[in-house]
Amino acid sequence: MSNDMKSSKDGPVARDYDVWLAAFAERGWTSFMERLEQVVVGKREVIRLAGLAMLSGGHILLEDVPGVGKTLLARTLAQVAGGSFRRIQMTPDMMPADITGSMMWEPSSGSFRRIQMTPDMMPADITGSMMWEPSSGSLRYSEGALHANVVLADELNRAPARTQSALLEAMEEGTVTVDGVTRALPQPFLVVATQNPIAFEGTYRMPEAEMDRFAMRLSLGYPQADQEADMLLRQQEGTPLRRLKPLWSPEEWQLLIERVRQVHLDVVLCRYMADLADGTRCHPAVKLGVSPRGTLALMRVAQAHAWVEGRTYAVPEDVQAVALPVLAHRLLLQREASLAGATEEEVLAEVLLHTAVPGFPTGAKGAGRPAKPMRQPEERGRAASRYVSPRTRPVSGAPARSAGSRIWFGGLFR
Structure with a gap:
């Protein structure tokens, strides 16, 4: 999409609203669908609905059995949208440090180094936490995994309830609160979560308050035989995701959301x-x-x-x-x-x-x-x-x- 869609502080959007709307419906939306279908084969209706959720400013829950392309669809949406992207791989007994790592003072080098921790995840490692900064003698805020335009929470229902609860404020208000200070997340902000059916081993039931914060719940299902064969042909030389280029910038994506609400x-x-x-x-x-x-x-x-x-x-x-x-x-x-x-x-x-x-x-x-x-x-x-x-x-x-x-x-x- 071109930069002439952007609004300025001195006046309204440069192009006429109705003309720009028609141009997007005829070309921009078609380009979005075509780019996603290059990667996610045979799921046009699911792609269309996921795109509508993005334009509405809502979050997406992908629920299905393992291996049908939930994570691939989430990564494709993020890549088309541009902006920053982070992934959180949920597991039972997960620690927040498994997402962000920890910062530890290393006297020999006079700096911090990143270390990977092990199980029993805490909400602060998703939202961020306060770290001691010896050079300044004060605490500094260390951003968590939610500080991105698109956040993929993979296998969300494998995380315990206290970990899932860290998403509630972020999904509803676009902010996180650490030590009594509320900080805004990047806008636009989209959570794409995947989950396995509740009957699968090692899954937790998602609270109603969290489920209600997703604009849509989508299921991909297994592909037809001809669609699966087409997918195999496209994957011969590697995933098509590597060749996918962004269609929007974060600023243009935010403008799309604002226009839809008109x-x-x-x-x-x-x-x-x-x-x-x-x-x-x-x-x-x-x-x-x-x-x-x-x-x-x-x-x-x-x-x-x-x-x-x-x-x-x-x-x-x-x-x-x-x-x-x-x-x-x-x-x-x-x-x-x-x-x-x-x-x-x-x-x-x-x-x-x-x-x-x-x-x-x-x-x-x-x-x-x-x-x-x-x-x-x-x-x-x-x-x-x-x-x-x-x-x-x-x-x-x-x-x-x-x-x-x-x-x-x-x-x-x-």
């Missing part, structure tokens, strides 16, 4: 997203529904979806297209529903299928391509299921019946 949201669309969240909270199969933080993440990602579609306004179809990966991981099902084989994706798909959708005219005012006609209920269910995680099963729709201003449902609904 996408117009009608009040009835905001009410629609609130009704979806309320539908999960009232569902009899759900113990813990979508939080207001989850609704906010849905709004941001829907804005990003509208923007890459070439529009300066969002419509219900944008919400439906991203609802499953944005909201499903925030649901906690009742024990009875889990034992009956229900999944979070299945419950959310039913909520989407039966929540009343506001009507938007096909020629809605705004720049970019016109919005598509609204889908019928059964079509909305198929659209929401475009991204299908390994946990998703087909949902049998149940007829909705109106009762005054309320809509009551059959199926899993009372």
